[in-house]
Amino acid sequence: MAAGVATWLPFARAAAVGWLPLAQQPLPPAPGVKASRGDEVLVVNVSGRRFETWKNTLDRYPDTLLGSSEKEFFYDADSGEYFFDRDPDMFRHVLNFYRTGRLHCPRQECIQAFDEELAFYGLVPELVGDCCLEEYRDRKKENAERLAEDEEAEQAGEGPALPAGSSLRQRLWRAFENPHTSTAALVFYYVTGFFIAVSVIANVVETIPCRGPARRPPREQPCGDRFPMAFFCMDTACVLIFTGEYLLRLFAAPSRCRFLRSVMSLIDVVAILPYYIGLFVPKNDDVSGAFVTLRVFRVFRIFKFSRHSQGLRILGYTLKSCASELGFLLFSLTMAIIIFATVMFYAEKGTSKTNFTSIPAAFWYTIVTMTTLGYGDMVPSTIAGKIFGSICSLSGVLVIALPVPVIVSNFSRIYHQNQRADKRRAQQKVRLARIRLAKSGTTNAFLQYKQNGGLEDSGSGEGQALCVRNRSAFEQQHHHLLHCLEKTTCHEFTDELTFSEALGAVSLGGRTSRSTSVSSQPMGPGNLLSSCCPRRAKRRAIRLANSTASVSPGSMQELDTLAGLRRTPAPQSRSSLNAKPHDSLDLNCDSRDFVAAIISIPTPPANTPDESQPSSPGGSGNRASSTLRNSSLGTPCLLPETVKISSL
Amino acid sequence: MNLDGLEMVAVLVVLALFVKVLEQFGLFEPVSLEDSVEDEFELSTVCHRPEGLEQLQEQTKFTRKELQVLYRGFKNECPSGIVNEENFKQIYSQFFPQGDSSTYATFLFNAFDTNHDGSVSFEDFVAGLSVILRGTIDDRLNWAFNLYDLNKDGCITKEEMLDIMKSIYDMMGKYTYPALREEAPREHVETFFQKMDRNKDGVVTIEEFIESCQKDENIMRSMQLFDNVI
Numbered sequence: 001m002a003a004g005v006a007t008w009l010p011f012a013r014a015a016a017v018g019w020l021p022l023a024q025q026p027l028p029p030a031p032g033v034k035a036s037r038g039d040e041v042l043v044v045n046v047s048g049r050r051f052e053t054w055k056n057t058l059d060r061y062p063d064t065l066l067g068s069s070e071k072e073f074f075y076d077a078d079s080g081e082y083f084f085d086r087d088p089d090m091f092r093h094v095l096n097f098y099r100t101g102r103l104h105c106p107r108q109e110c111i112q113a114f115d116e117e118l119a120f121y122g123l124v125p126e127l128v129g130d131c132c133l134e135e136y137r138d139r140k141k142e143n144a145e146r147l148a149e150d151e152e153a154e155q156a157g158e159g160p161a162l163p164a165g166s167s168l169r170q171r172l173w174r175a176f177e178n179p180h181t182s183t184a185a186l187v188f189y190y191v192t193g194f195f196i197a198v199s200v201i202a203n204v205v206e207t208i209p210c211r212g213p214a215r216r217p218p219r220e221q222p223c224g225d226r227f228p229m230a231f232f233c234m235d236t237a238c239v240l241i242f243t244g245e246y247l248l249r250l251f252a253a254p255s256r257c258r259f260l261r262s263v264m265s266l267i268d269v270v271a272i273l274p275y276y277i278g279l280f281v282p283k284n285d286d287v288s289g290a291f292v293t294l295r296v297f298r299v300f301r302i303f304k305f306s307r308h309s310q311g312l313r314i315l316g317y318t319l320k321s322c323a324s325e326l327g328f329l330l331f332s333l334t335m336a337i338i339i340f341a342t343v344m345f346y347a348e349k350g351t352s353k354t355n356f357t358s359i360p361a362a363f364w365y366t367i368v369t370m371t372t373l374g375y376g377d378m379v380p381s382t383i384a385g386k387i388f389g390s391i392c393s394l395s396g397v398l399v400i401a402l403p404v405p406v407i408v409s410n411f412s413r414i415y416h417q418n419q420r421a422d423k424r425r426a427q428q429k430v431r432l433a434r435i436r437l438a439k440s441g442t443t444n445a446f447l448q449y450k451q452n453g454g455l456e457d458s459g460s461g462e463g464q465a466l467c468v469r470n471r472s473a474f475e476q477q478h479h480h481l482l483h484c485l486e487k488t489t490c491h492e493f494t495d496e497l498t499f500s501e502a503l504g505a506v507s508l509g510g511r512t513s514r515s516t517s518v519s520s521q522p523m524g525p526g527n528l529l530s531s532c533c534p535r536r537a538k539r540r541a542i543r544l545a546n547s548t549a550s551v552s553p554g555s556m557q558e559l560d561t562l563a564g565l566r567r568t569p570a571p572q573s574r575s576s577l578n579a580k581p582h583d584s585l586d587l588n589c590d591s592r593d594f595v596a597a598i599i600s601i602p603t604p605p606a607n608t609p610d611e612s613q614p615s616s617p618g619g620s621g622n623r624a625s626s627t628l629r630n631s632s633l634g635t636p637c638l639l640p641e642t643v644k645i646s647s648l
Numbered sequence: 649m650n651l652d653g654l655e656m657v658a659v660l661v662v663l664a665l666f667v668k669v670l671e672q673f674g675l676f677e678p679v680s681l682e683d684s685v686e687d688e689f690e691l692s693t694v695c696h697r698p699e700g701l702e703q704l705q706e707q708t709k710f711t712r713k714e715l716q717v718l719y720r721g722f723k724n725e726c727p728s729g730i731v732n733e734e735n736f737k738q739i740y741s742q743f744f745p746q747g748d749s750s751t752y753a754t755f756l757f758n759a760f761d762t763n764h765d766g767s768v769s770f771e772d773f774v775a776g777l778s779v780i781l782r783g784t785i786d787d788r789l790n791w792a793f794n795l796y797d798l799n800k801d802g803c804i805t806k807e808e809m810l811d812i813m814k815s816i817y818d819m820m821g822k823y824t825y826p827a828l829r830e831e832a833p834r835e836h837v838e839t840f841f842q843k844m845d846r847n848k849d850g851v852v853t854i855e856e857f858i859e860s861c862q863k864d865e866n867i868m869r870s871m872q873l874f875d876n877v878i
Contacts, residue, residue, distance in 0.1 A: 007721030011773070012743045013877045014780040015756050017788050018795045019816060020870055021861050022840060027870035030877070039717060054720075099724075347654055387658040391665075 043081035044095070049088035050081070057098050064122035066098065090117040102129035105136040111143055146420075172252035192245055193308045199238040200302050203295075206231050239275040242268065242301070264307060271301040314418055318411040322403075325410075329403040333370070336399055340366045340392040347385040354381070365389075370396025446482050696729030698770040707771070708778035714878055715774065722770050730767040733757050746821030755815060759795040781874050788871060789858050803851040809837045 020027065042058065044051045044066070061067040076083045084091070090109065094117065097103040105114060105128055118125055128136045166174075175185035206224030224231050246268045253259035274294035306312040319326070341362035348356040355378040356362045365378040369392045380389045698704065704715055726735065733754065740753040760768045760776045779791045794800070798808045813833040820828060844852045844860045861867045 007725060008739050009743070010718075010781075010878045011777060012740065014777050014874060015740075017780045017792050017874065018752075018756065018759075018812075020867055020873075021789070021792050021796075021844075021857070022813065022816065022836070023866065023870065024836070024839065026866040027873060030873045030875070039713075056717075347658075382655075384654040384658045387655075387662060391661070 044091075045076075045079070045081045045083045046086055046088040046091040047084070049091075051091065051095055053095060053098070060098055060101075066094075066121060068122075070122070086120060087113070087117060090114060094118075094121050094123065097123065097127065102131070103127045104129055105132035107135075111136070111139040115140075146417075169252050170254075172248065173254060176249055176252060188245075189308070192241065193305070195238050195241045196301055196304045196308075198234065199242075200299070202231060202234050202238075203298050203301075235275060238301075239272050242272045242304075246272065264304075267300060267303045267306075270297055271304060274298055310418060314411070314414050317414050318407065321414070322407045322410045325403040325406045329400070332399050332402075336370060336392075336395060337363055337366045340370070340388065340395075343388050344380060344385055344392070347382055347388055348380055351381050351385075356380075356385075366392060369393045371400065372397060442478075446479055449479060696767075696769050698729070698774075704771065704774060708774050709782035710774065710778060710878075718774060718777070718878070719770060722773060730769045731773070732767050736760075736768065744819045744821075746823060747819040748821070749815075749819045751811075751815035752819055755795060755798065755812060758798070759791070777878070781877050785862075785868070785871050786858060788874065789861050790854070793854050793857050803853045804857070805851050806837060806841060809840060809852075810834065813837050813840075 016027075040055050041052050042055050044053065058066045058071075065071055071082050074082045074084055090106070090113065093104055093106055093114075103118075103123065105111075115125065125136070125140075174181055175188070179185045179189035207222050209220040210223040210226050211220060246265070249265070249268075250256060250259060259265055274297045277294055303312075306316065338359075341359050344365060345356050345359045345362045348354045348362075356365065362378075365380075367373075368375050368378075369389060372393060374393075380386050698719070701712060701715060704710075705712055708715070710718070723729070725731075725739070731739075736757045737750045737753040740756065741749050743749070757768065758764075760772050762772055762775065776791070779787050783791070793804070796804045796808060796812050798811065810833060813836050817828060817833050817836075822828075841850075841852065843864070844856055846856045846860070
């Protein structure tokens, strides 16, 4: 109900006095009226800008934030006002809705910001008033299209993440759809493009008249007839390539039915079918006419270029999207042609030896005139004919000029959208790099802080290095959180460099690099982790160092990308290297199950890495897979690491 | 020069187009039979201001605050200060979505529009409300009688009452239980006249009306409805 309706309700109720005397039954008693307070003024403070309004105004819409008791959550008793930390400019429109019953849409604000404000205040977008509804919907649709494009572009653009275990089919399909993913696909792409061009050029060239070499009356023949074999071979080669490509695509397509129905596959079929039909059709005169027609269809190979050219695709989309305008153009042209052809025919009927022999014959004249071509093969000779002819040409200009701007604007819109998508894809790499940088920034801050020994809480004074910079409260709490995570998982955060060089140290069997990294962390973490993991970690490091695990450098890439748990054994001193393996762990991580869960995830190939790992010296190793023998010492923290390595 | 038929047609067509073009450029004003519609526009910039608050307070039985609330609502809905019949009907129809309340709204409008100038100003509005909501029972009955008496001649005839009755039943709409019958209004009118028309002369005068209503318990009891509408 509109805002004003509430105002008029007392009047409507009063008007019921007209029914009173007529009522044959007693009217029901009026509803109990609550103690009606006088209308009071509420103050709504939105980011410092104070809005004041009657309480009744807000009560008009009880299912919104301001109209219901939800606003009490925002009531500030000290100042006696309702405080919202939102955009005051947008709030103006929201409040006006309560006042006038119409929700207007601000022109200069982002439509999404407006939507968010509406959502916050509990207003549904359908409440936007009629005056602004069109524009609101248009802008929203435009926005949604643009965002959808973004997502599509992202999904289409992200090539590299090849799901492990994709079949040949999937890989092939991806290679076909995104030629930039692998060099083979790119080569294939260019080869097919080349052959399309060759085929089209051959089609064109074979009709050019070549001078016959040594014939007495130098006869001109089309090249196709002079060198039939050569052209036939070229044709065959092209068709073979096209056929192969088509069959491969058919094989690789995730949905064959859909692929068969798609436009590109139809074009492919039309491009290669004439050749095969021509092979099997005998060359006699009866069907040679049809044969000639078939050769015309070879020209459709040029449409195969649309896979290679985005511009062609855009043109196709444009024509498709302007279908209604094109239809209108066609219809109006047809009407005009018929009218003018009829008139011209009757106007020129009297003339002898006239070209306008029938109305359909006059169609040609009308079309040529309306499109302002004016070949001049048919001209009116009577005065009436000339008058009507001139009217025809004038109207032709108008009729054709009308739908053309619409088509042009559609084309321009689609073209710009595509350009935007390309630009966005280029910017995305930059964006991702920036995000990664930001992420690593925070991690580095944490690590730096740890290195500077600021982490300990049972600190031994010297750990409080002078270079510990002052941390804000936020950073403190954040670091504390990360620290808790570390304690929980018995792993520590480290940076890529340390990690990869640790890995490299493992494969090279060199302990030195690791110990350097170890020694650089003198006090802090060691203190804390001494009871937890370090000895175990060290143990395992030794194990692995001794092993001849074939940790390929390539694997490090994979490992780097695997986020999350990293191990950093950080023992305090060399002496702990000789610690016994069976020290009891008072880990807080109840991790046997945890471990089991981790183990079950990847499926190690269980080949060389396993065999080369030495068996544990009698730990509690009762695991099935040998890869876990090392960790059967009971250091569950190490497992993810171990498992990762073995999955190479 | 002798023109063939078709040539004549061609020449005529050309002339017609020429005239049209000239018209477009405004150089050639054809004789128009009636004023073009574009010249009309309503002078809708009427703005009516009510009398002062004190005067209204004297004239009606509302308190100052109540008048303020009423006026704010009124002004919000009708910024120009007056309600015309169309608006009135539209406002009233919002309360009765299922049926057709336009006829009854017209009657109401006529009842509110005491000076019969085709518009209800705030004073009219408040005056009517004051009678209904703050008046005595006799005042209210008087007002109701005024509503029923369509031609304001002091008595209600059966035709008038039938009109009123039909308009009230129209407000019910189509979907009622039990289903509305054609003769329901007429029957109701008969009942009404039986009750109200003392001297059985076919019309109900104001005295008969008030007298009969005062004797009717139901009506008296229902009058309490209006005591706390505002």
